Amino acid sequence: MIQIDPIAVGAMGRAWVQQQEQLGEGCALLASLPMAGFSERVTPAARAFTEDWTSNVDGFAAESASIGERLGSVVTTYVETEQVVEDRFCTLDLNGDGR
Amino acid sequence: MSGTAAFTIQVPALPELRLVGEWDTGQVRDFADGLVDVAARLVDVGDLDAGRTTPEWVGEDADRYQAEITALAGRTEPSAEALRGVSLEVDAHAEALDGLQWRRDELKHRHTVLGREIDELRLALDSSDEGDRAWLERWSQSLAGRAQVLDQDATRWREDLAAEESAMAQVFASLRTMEQVRRHVAGQPDLASEALAGLDPDGDAEDNHLWWAALSPAQQRAVITSAPEVIGNLDGLPAAARGEANRARMNGDIERWQNLLDRGVSDPDTRADIEQRLDNALAARDALENLGERADPVTGDPVVAHLYTYDPGAFGGDGGVAISIGDLDTADNVAVAVPGLTSTMQSIGEHSGAAANLYDASRSMHPDSSTAVLAWIDYDAPSGNPFTSDSAGVVREDLAREGGARLADTLDGLRASRPDDPANLTAIGHSYGAATLAHTLSSHDVDVDAAVVIGAPGMGPADTVADLDVPEGRFYVGRNSEDFVADLGDKGWVGKGSVGGIGLGRDPAEDDFGAIRFQAEDPGSGLIEMHTNYYDPNTESLWNMGQIVTGHHDDLMLADPVTDPWYRGSVDPEEDATIEQPRTDQEVR
Numbered sequence: 001m002i003q004i005d006p007i008a009v010g011a012m013g014r015a016w017v018q019q020q021e022q023l024g025e026g027c028a029l030l031a032s033l034p035m036a037g038f039s040e041r042v043t044p045a046a047r048a049f050t051e052d053w054t055s056n057v058d059g060f061a062a063e064s065a066s067i068g069e070r071l072g073s074v075v076t077t078y079v080e081t082e083q084v085v086e087d088r089f090c091t092l093d094l095n096g097d098g099r
Numbered sequence: 100m101s102g103t104a105a106f107t108i109q110v111p112a113l114p115e116l117r118l119v120g121e122w123d124t125g126q127v128r129d130f131a132d133g134l135v136d137v138a139a140r141l142v143d144v145g146d147l148d149a150g151r152t153t154p155e156w157v158g159e160d161a162d163r164y165q166a167e168i169t170a171l172a173g174r175t176e177p178s179a180e181a182l183r184g185v186s187l188e189v190d191a192h193a194e195a196l197d198g199l200q201w202r203r204d205e206l207k208h209r210h211t212v213l214g215r216e217i218d219e220l221r222l223a224l225d226s227s228d229e230g231d232r233a234w235l236e237r238w239s240q241s242l243a244g245r246a247q248v249l250d251q252d253a254t255r256w257r258e259d260l261a262a263e264e265s266a267m268a269q270v271f272a273s274l275r276t277m278e279q280v281r282r283h284v285a286g287q288p289d290l291a292s293e294a295l296a297g298l299d300p301d302g303d304a305e306d307n308h309l310w311w312a313a314l315s316p317a318q319q320r321a322v323i324t325s326a327p328e329v330i331g332n333l334d335g336l337p338a339a340a341r342g343e344a345n346r347a348r349m350n351g352d353i354e355r356w357q358n359l360l361d362r363g364v365s366d367p368d369t370r371a372d373i374e375q376r377l378d379n380a381l382a383a384r385d386a387l388e389n390l391g392e393r394a395d396p397v398t399g400d401p402v403v404a405h406l407y408t409y410d411p412g413a414f415g416g417d418g419g420v421a422i423s424i425g426d427l428d429t430a431d432n433v434a435v436a437v438p439g440l441t442s443t444m445q446s447i448g449e450h451s452g453a454a455a456n457l458y459d460a461s462r463s464m465h466p467d468s469s470t471a472v473l474a475w476i477d478y479d480a481p482s483g484n485p486f487t488s489d490s491a492g493v494v495r496e497d498l499a500r501e502g503g504a505r506l507a508d509t510l511d512g513l514r515a516s517r518p519d520d521p522a523n524l525t526a527i528g529h530s531y532g533a534a535t536l537a538h539t540l541s542s543h544d545v546d547v548d549a550a551v552v553i554g555a556p557g558m559g560p561a562d563t564v565a566d567l568d569v570p571e572g573r574f575y576v577g578r579n580s581e582d583f584v585a586d587l588g589d590k591g592w593v594g595k596g597s598v599g600g601i602g603l604g605r606d607p608a609e610d611d612f613g614a615i616r617f618q619a620e621d622p623g624s625g626l627i628e629m630h631t632n633y634y635d636p637n638t639e640s641l642w643n644m645g646q647i648v649t650g651h652h653d654d655l656m657l658a659d660p661v662t663d664p665w666y667r668g669s670v671d672p673e674e675d676a677t678i679e680q681p682r683t684d685q686e687v688r
């Protein structure tokens with residue numbers, strides 16, 4: 001059985017895209033975290049840590065974007081399919097009288 | 100001792116505190132707050148997951164969606180927990196640093212007061228007589244006791260700071276990858292953290308070697324994977340481990356910095372900084388790729404190349420790097436080649452090419468022994484550009500002195516990494532790199548089997564070969580008679596280094612210096628080439644260096660030294676010598 005509420009699923013997709021934007025800001029935040037506060041011996045480890053986490057969070061953002069895009073695609077496909085079916089029903093001449 | 104009376108009293112020395120360390124706990128706390136902010140964004144992903152799906156959506160797509168977001172949340176939620184945990188540790192670090200700062204201020208205050216009292220004691224002694232002796236002695240003893248306690252407290256402070264810094268660095272290193280996060284959340288010990296806990300942050304190359312050797316293969320693997328920045332440049336470790344760690348760092352840097360630049364960096368200074376570090380990393384990658392295409396001239400196998408040192412942000416952006424051609428961990432002969440002025444990380448392609456020429460020559464001339472050459476640019480070489488801040492270093496020794504200490508550390512590290520299988524180790528300095536090597540050999544206790552300078556503008560603090568820590572008869576100089584840079588060194592009565600600190604010291608090719616001079620004339624032409632062609636194939640210079648590096652000291656093409664009689668200018672007998680072109684691609688029999 002396939003059942004879908006395109007409005008609800010579309011909203012979920014938009015939420016994931018927003019999430020991607022949030023995580024993108026998180027990446028920027030990580031990249032701009034102040035390193036100057038740490039002493040010379042700690043700074044390399046702190047820098048490597050933030051660079052790795054920038055990459056990790058960037059990966060989460062990309063996954064969120066992908067989920068959002070695919071949800072949108074599901075809705076688009078569903079709506080288009082529904083329209084095609086409806087169009088076909090409309091063009092079917094079931095009575096053979098042209099109506 | 101001090102005093103004008105008939106007695107003397109020991110005036111205690113004021114201890115040197117050496118309370119070195121700069122930090123800003125306000126910024127450290129900002130860092131911690133930033134992590135909490137990022138963690139909150141990851142929690143939002145979990146909240147989306149908790150919302151799951153709408154009951155009006157059923158089917159295969161819905162099932163796949165649920166599986167995917169559950170898997171994502173399975174990583175974001177532990178990540179949020181990990182970042183919050185690190186944030187707490189960073190806050191605790193700031194607290195500890197505040198405490199250390201308070202203790203440092205207190206120690207400095209005691210130091211000032213003690214110094215003042217010691218001065219007062221000296222004054223009192225100057226105007227004392229026998230009747231003052233008893234109380235002055237008591238005062239002196241009291242001050243000596245306080246000086247001792249102050250010295251002990253300063254030592255403890257340094258140890259506490261080192262322990263605090265090490266602990267913080269380990270926290271960062273222990274939670275960088277998703278695998279580490281998974282183990283952390285599951286309560287499993289992190290192999291890398293366990294291993295890193297035993298690393299002494301103040302240890303020397305031998306300590307580092309012992310630490311590494313005591314780790315299990317699994318721990319070594321974990322450290323290379325999760326803490327490459329800790330061990331990539333750690334002297335005393337095997338070149339293979341350093342090279343793997345540094346390649347991972349380099350590749351990660353290139354990917355991150357390219358992504359950042361692609362996204363856009365609004366601050367121009369930050370952008371310029373990232374661009375420069377990226378260019379440095381790309382230069383290292385290009386050099387490694389070029390070396391990867393070379394084959395050993397004897398076996399035809401690809402040459403081993405390790406990224407031995409990788410520090411793209413060092414020296415004000417010039418960067419530090421060292422790449423080996425050949426296996427430093429096993430080679431019979433190891434040479435460290437130090438270039439001179441204008442060398443930066445972006446010169447590594449050219450310099451590693453020169454080092455590869457020496458590798459090829461050594462292998463071709465003596466195929467029965469293995470050789471590795473380390474192209475080393477891990478010091479702040481003068482730019483030679485009059486418009487940059489380090490241009491003065493071309494004619495002054497400051498940068499050579501600092502570079503000399505760094506080179507000594509590298510040589511110590513190479514020695515420490517192979518205690519049971521020492522290589523025949525040769526250090527080679529070209530141009531300003533020769534002055535740098537001179538500082539290494541004259542101011543540090545290093546263990547090289549031979550040393551070579553080529554195109555040397557002077558020998559820094561060394562007046563003769565006796566000032567250099569090199570086995571007798573194993574210090575060599577190659578000087579093209581038409582090399583204008585090699586003519587800058589002091590000769591005879593002329594002391595170019597005697598005014599205002601300008602100059603680089605004695606000419607090592609001069610007879611008074613006492614080096615063994617080998618032929619290094621070049622058949623080519625061009626002013627610059629006479630200074631830069633020492634590593635060219637089929638030259639006297641490369642042939643002789645191939646002999647020295649492989650330990651064939653009795654079979655060199657020797658040259659007479661430069662002389663500088665008092666009644667005329669210097670005389671170089673090589674000016675009229677026949678220039679030979681020995682084959683460096685053939686076995687020497």
